[in-house]
Amino acid sequence: MCQNCVLFYDFTEDDLRNMGPVDAQVYLEEMSWNEDDHSFSLSCRCGGKYSVSKDEIEEVTLISCDTCSLIIELLHYS
Numbered sequence: 001m002c003q004n005c006v007l008f009y010d011f012t013e014d015d016l017r018n019m020g021p022v023d024a025q026v027y028l029e030e031m032s033w034n035e036d037d038h039s040f041s042l043s044c045r046c047g048g049k050y051s052v053s054k055d056e057i058e059e060v061t062l063i064s065c066d067t068c069s070l071i072i073e074l075l076h077y078s
């Protein structure tokens, strides 16, 4: 797990309510691939970054910003 991000697994609806609103729903294609650390990232409106590693991308659905409390939901094609 990378040091700059917190990843959330297996959240229930109650957990989501406690965490606050999801800021955006994005598809993987909308995120930027970083060759350096083999991760996908997306800029947050606060100037921070959502980041998730290639290894975790399959299991992660919620990604938190590294500098604020906003969360995005990663959508997977079914």
Ligand SMILES: [Zn+2]
Residues within 6 Å of the ligand: 044, 045, 046, 047, 048, 049, 065, 066, 067, 068, 069, 070
């Ligand atoms: Zn942010």
